[in-house]
Structure formats: structure tokens, C-alpha cells
Amino acid sequence: MTMNINEMLYTLCSVDGVSGDERSASQAALEMLRKYTDDCYIDDFGSVIGHIAKSGKKPKLLLDAHIDRVGLIVSYIDDAGFIKVGAVGGPDKRVLAAQSVTIHGKEKIKGTVSVLPPHVKGGDSAVKIEDMVIDTGFTKEQLSKIVTLGDRITFDCEPTALIGTRYCAGALDDRCGVASILCALEKLSGKELAFDIDVSFTVQEETGERGAKIAAYDLDPDYVLEMDVSFAKTPDSDRAKCADMSKGVMIGIAPSLSRELSERLICLAKENDIPYQLEVMSGETGTNADTISVNKSGAKACTLSIPLKFMHTPAEIIDTEDVMSTSRLIAAFAMKGGADNV
Template identity: 35%
Template sequence: MLLKKLTEAMGPSGFEDEIRQVIYEEVRDYADRVYTDSLGSLIVEKNGSQPGPKVLLCAHMDEVSLMIVQIEENGLLRFRPIGGVDSRVLLAKPVRIGKRKMFGVIGSKPIHLQSSAEREKPVSIEQMFIDIGAKTKEEAEKWVQPGDCAVFATDYQEIGQRCAKSKSFDDRVGCAVLVETIKKSFDIPLVFAFTVQEEIGLRGAGPVAYRVNPDIALILEGTVCFDVMGAPGHGQGTVMGKGPALSVIDSSTIANQYFLQHMLQVAEAAGIPYQFRRVSGGGNDAGRVHIARGGILTGAVSVPTRYIHAPAQLISLDDYENTIRLVEAFLRSVEKGGLRLA
């Protein structure tokens, strides 16, 4: 299954080689041209000679992760986060390290041995380590080196009522939407970009947008969802199962109102459920794309993701499938002359 392939592949920010190859294998037979830019983003072109506005569809490949920074004499590995990782969710979690995918477990001093003062504070990353079962530094160095990256060792699984859990739905779910869209036929020039290093500052998207120079851009993302028991309505961000979320404002973008209203009309005309992203924190590649060159007409559609940036994340498969439907309906509307450029 596509979601399983994409979420289980490794792709830390700056080390997207494995996930890029997985995506390439999925899309190469459906593209007119596939290439990689100097930062590592994968760019897929279709219908370049067709008339009409050029549309860029963008999703980032990278995931939050950990980097090994030191190997202790006893074989334990010290690490630091790559991207926004909450240290409180790390303890006792399994990880895979480096190209060998060495298995390890994140550990710290057991609660039995902590002082009363230590128990009152969250364990910091500086107090944690990764244990790969090595007894010495020399033994650990046979398998791991400083600079290797670790990702959460979480398998994809469908659970409950049309839900799926895995790591890296942010933003492999957006990548999956793009892959499914590439396999469809359209009559306008399209460019699909699977970008790098979004989690450490939206770094890959700006160069892609500058290079491609599209007329219109649509960003696909997994977004924050906190719709669990006790969460106030205004703090939920999105609600899982209520459809793809349309962004109004975040830390790097204020939505173009013309684009937003067009997306609402497209969703309603197609009978696709949708919701608004109701928090202003966070951001996505739209923050770099919409200010490239002289400015690009840009919007963002997100799949609600519970426990985002955590070892196990949760999405609704209905939201995922409705996002695919919404993207297709949007592109069909552009084919018919909708979303006219000034």
C-alpha cells in the first residue's frame, strides 16, 4: 500500500535519499520529466507543452528525526533533534539508525533511581541516550557513527474506524496525495515537487518555486489535530474525519482570499467535506512558495494528523481520500478556466 511504503521509508531533513527513491519508483512511469534539484527535491513534470496556467503541487518528503552527536565509552549514543521534536514523547521509544537501520531504544535514568527533585521535571534530551545493545564505544562504532540519523521505528497499520497509524504522516500523507494525483490525466501544465528540509525552515520549497516559476501553487500537508477528550473547540486546530483542512493563517502565511474562496466553491460543488485550520501556529511550504519571484498565487490543503511530530501519528483514511478528491476537483476547475489570474 502506498501510505505504508511512504511512511515507513526513512527521510530525515537533509537525508531524504531513501524516501526520494521510493517516490521516484512510484511516479516515473507517469511523468514527462523527473529530476532532482541541487538541494535534493524531486520534481516531476507533466504536460509542459499544454496551454493554460502552470500549477505547482508541493509536499515535503522530510520528517522530524534525531541525529547522533556522540558515542559514549559505554556504547550509549547521545543525540539531538532535527526539527520540532518534543522531548517528552521520546522515552522508551524504538528507533532505526542510519543506512543500516540499526535498532535502538531511547533511554534515561529509571524513575526508581531519580531523586524527588528529578521526578518533578521532564527529562531533557541532554539526559537521554539511545541504547543499541553495545557494551563499548568501539563496538557501537562498528554500527553507528556521529552524524547518523535516527527515525522512529513505527510500522504502518490500519486501526479502528477507517484510521491509520504510522510515523511521518507529516508529510508523507501529502506526498501520497501527490503520487495519486500524478497518476491521473489533466490538460494543463503541472509540476509536482517533493521538497526537502521543510521541518528545519521550509528550505527546499523556495528554490523549487523560483526554478519552476508557476502561475498557481497548491501545498499539501499533514497538519495539527488535537480533537481529543477535554480539548477546547478553539484549540483543536482540526477535527479528524471532518475532511481536508483549508488554511487561513499560520506563522508564515496569510491565505490569499481569492484562492481560499475558490477552494470552498470547488469543495462544495463536488460535495467534498472540508474544514478550516483553526490555529495560527506552525507553517508549511506555502510560506516560501507564495513569496518566490514576484509572488505566486498559493493555497494550502492539509490532512488532520493527531500526535503530529510524535513516534506514532494518526489520520483518518476518509480525510486522506477526500483530500485526493479535492485536489483533483481543484485541478479540473483550473482546466475549465477557474481561478483566473489577474
């Protein structure tokens, strides 16, 4: 049975998978990918790889999204049993006070980010990661049987459908990108394709696009569509640096991206009545497209972004319609190509 988008997001966002320890997330995504190909697996570095179409005669298109999420890592357990942590990727530390977390040790245990009440804390500065401790209610001795240095910590948030087609969960960055690829594959089932298509859900994007570097070397694509998230407008943000939530896929234009590919995608969006917005960046994009485009002798890459609010906090928000417009654009490109023109 086909999952609807909310069910897909619920499944993908309910698993952990902080950078460098993505196994459970990769496994969940792999199970979902199996519906579209038997030729899929998890590579030695943890990334999910799937070969969708392999004629050997067509140009190779890679559809990539990253599978890892930001979080924390256990760096020390003090004598009183409190856990000191480091950041993995760039979580927004200002919203972590009293946040419920899950420590992925030998078993999963719950904890709370300790916070001083205002009348005791004093001063007017945000808590630094190095000053945070996690409270589990266990003694050091009890904890040492469950938690090991290096265990990852995720922020708790029950994936929840909001009003209309809006959806709130942790790790929507970039599990909604993964979902957009799966939705595109659903649309492509049984269709004539313009490319040989590979899919990768890569690890360690948040810590420097490392999984993508490794996967791209193996897959050696000619074209890359990178599905990631980008900034949706909030009242306090710079209008020029944000897109609008619910107004469609963001097509990237940047020096590091293929201008021809961006233009072709804009053209396809127009032809197919797919709502889209432009995301203009002045250098690299900060997505896996930067890394994959310089793989071996190079690939033409474009980033398609899903507008997201509250990036790198425990409760990110997207509009699932924006995931759908992203998947429609992926499918349109995969079928119609336009490779000759690109």
C-alpha cells in the first residue's frame, strides 16, 4: 500500500540518525525505497543507494537528499551522573533549555537539557553548548551501563500534522527531501525515462557533505538534483533571504549550480503548472550539490529546496504541498529531460 505524505514523514522523522550514526534512518528509508527497486542497499559509510533505471545508454541522473539530522553527542559523564555534550551539526542552542531529549545508548533513555531559572541564572546570555548538561535521573554508575561516550542525542518532538497541509517534526531537514524523491519515484513508476536514474540518501551532510562526496564517486552522475530544505519567511527574517512557505519548490540559482539546469527546471515548472520560487545564492549553496558537482570530472547540478521554518530546532515546519511540487518537478525532469538542451 502506498503511504501518504504524512505517513512517510511520520516514519522518516520518528527515527534518529544524527550525523555519523544514521543507521536507523537509513534502514527506514531503504525499506521505503525497496518499493521502487530491488537494486538498493546501504553503502559502507551508511548512505542509502538505489539504482532505479540502468540502461547504460542514457545520461546518468542522481537524485540525492541527506539522511542525517543535527543533534548532540555525549562527550562526558560527570560524577553526579549528568551528561556533557557537544553539538553535531549546528543545532539552534537557544531553544534547547528544558528540552526533552533521547539518548541513543545501549537502550534509548530520556533526558532533559538542564536550565537554570532566571532568578538563579542572572545575566543576559544564551546558554552555551559546553555549559549544558543532560539530566537523566540516573547516577553515574547506573548511566555507565547504558550510555557510552560518543552516543548520539536527538531532540524529542512528536511529528504532528498542523492546519491544512502544514506539518511539524524534528529532522524534516532533510527527511522531507527524502520524501520528495520517494514521491517522485512513485510518479515515475512504469514511465519512459530520459535518464538512467540513481538515488542516494546520504550521511553526514550536516558535518560537511561527506556522505555525498563518497556516494558521488561511486555513482559518477552526469546530472544531479539535490533535494534539501531552505529558509521560509518568518516575520523577523530578511525577506530577501527567504522564500514563502506553501508557494512551491525553490529552484536554486547559484554560481556553484548549473545555470542551464536551473533554467531548464524553471521552464519545466512553467510548462507543467508546478508552483515554484527562485532561490538565488551568490556562491556555494551549502547543500550536497556543491560537493557532488565537483565529483570526478564534474556534474551539472541544481538544488531544489523545500521552504522550512525553524531550521535546526526540535520542531521544524513545512508545507507538504511544497514537497509535492518538488516531487512533480523531479518527475517532469526525469521524464522529459531536455538533456540535449541542457
